[in-house]
Amino acid sequence: MWAGIASLIGCAGIVVAFVALLLFDIGRQGIPVLSWEFLTHFPREGMTEGGI
């Protein structure tokens, strides 16, 4: 019985862990480079500077 219930908890855990990892990784790498300039300015210097 406990093995079965543990496997169900495992299923839920895997899904939640994946979603959390996904959001965490995008946030961790995305937020530091997000700035007001990036959002509002046009690209400059052949799209190597400026914003979107």
Add this chain to the structure above:
Amino acid sequence: MTWTKETDEKKPLLLEFLFRKIVGKRCFGGYCLAGGDFLSSWKAFDDIGLAAFLSSDIWNPSAFEESSYGIGSLQVGTGLTTLGAIAIAAPLGIGMAFFLSEIAPIALRNAMKPLVELLAAVPSVVLGFVSIVLVGPFLASAFGLPNGLNALNGCILLAFMALPTVVSVAEDVTQAVPQAYKEASYALGANRWETLTRVTLPACYSGLISAAMLGVGRAVGETMTVLMATGNANAFPSGFFSSVRTLTATIAIEMGEVPTATTHYYALFACALVLFILTLAVNVVAERIATRLRKRGQ
């Protein structure tokens, strides 16, 4: 009193009436699209031959000598990623649905459900991005591959795209099982796990199949994630570790660059028709099972 209330409710809303008139019986627009698609595909079948189109596995529209339009390897690519995705998503999703509806305390359930539904709100291109920067390198290092962009990568990402559908449908059908069944089971001395596997599971079996089929329907038509995750090698795949190309990805890549009204152009319409028939079949089967379940429930 109830009688007057009923007559009030039967008045059809103007908006609803108009909507029914315009949309017609059932998905009129869908029929129009499919009809137009079929007419265009017909020209491709005329040039290539239906048997050659479906069975040949060489898709080389821009060959120097003679172009060939066979979607065999593309079909295998679509089949491989979809089957792999559902092999991951069905057990995970159904397991999670059982956990949410039978085991988890209400506070935990209220915290976990939005997280899964959040997955449905993530744009598919973001999942494709994750497949390249996160899942790909992980697969490459875990299995010792030169790169991680292969069918398995596509399967994993597609599985997580299908999961919100599978989990919410599976949870609904699990909760639709009458409480009296479970109470009777507990009264006979069965524990939680025995009640779940011997009473609840058989009672909602067809609903769970329907949940998995709806997940398949979601996975078959997915384009951007598989386009980014699977590597798009135009060759017959040899397994989950080889790079594959799907029907959807082929249409997405080539439609923008193909000269209008050529065999190649019509062949892409034919790909769309095959895809349409595939998703229609999956959805009809899922709907049938769900309807049968609903009738039996009444």
